[in-house]
Amino acid sequence: MSTPQRDPELAFIWLEVSDLQRAVEFYRGPLGLPVQEPRQNLAIVHLGNTRIYLAAGTPREGGMYLALSFxxxxxxxxxxxxxxxxxxxxxxxxxxxxxxxxxxxxxRLLLMGxxxxxxxxxx
Structure with a gap:
């Protein structure tokens, strides 16, 4: 079996949210995280070296996926x-x-390069 060239690492987290502005206010306010202003139905929360993408959509059970970078x-x-x-x-x-x-x-896993x-x- 072949082996990866380097260790996998977390690329980002994607969360579908029903109300983008409410989600931005939650992550920015109570959690105190830096959040870029939304554009094109997407806002980015910065969590250290990891980004959490807040995407306007319909949240559903299992509506989040893990993105790993290779x-x-x-x-x-x-x-x-x-x-x-x-x-x-x-x-x-x-x-x-x-x-x-x-x-x-x-x-759901998004394995990206x-x-x-x-x-x-x-x-």
């Missing part, structure tokens, strides 16, 4: 296949190249 998602995809983990080929959306999978308990084009979601 150096090479194509190699990771091959590794998933070696372990018979069902995963579609990586998707490149400009801001990242990623694989969307679920763990054995149904938790560098984009093939230069577009940063946080800029």
């Amino acid at each position: 150096a090479d998602v194509d190699a990771l995809h091959r590794r998933l296949q070696e372990y018979d983990i069902p995963a579609k080929p990586p998707i490149d959306e400009g801001w990242a190249r990623y694989i969307d999978v679920t763990d054995p308990d149904g938790h 560098p984009p093939t084009s230069s577009h940063d979601l946080a800029s």
Whole structure:
């Protein structure tokens, strides 16, 4: 079996929220976290080196997913296949190249790597 080139690390946390302004006020006020002003139905909470993305949408049970950053998602995809983990080929959306999978308990994981084009979601 192949091994990753470096240790995985937390990339970001994505939370769907029913009221974006209310969520911004909660994270900024009671929690005292720095939050960028919302734009395009998205606000970014800064938590140390981790970002929490607050996205206007419909929260649902299991509506959160864990995004992990890897150096090479194509190699990771091959590794998933070696372990018979069902995963579609990586998707490149400009801001990242990623694989969307679920763990054995149904938790959604976004396994991401560098984009093939230069577009940063946080800029």
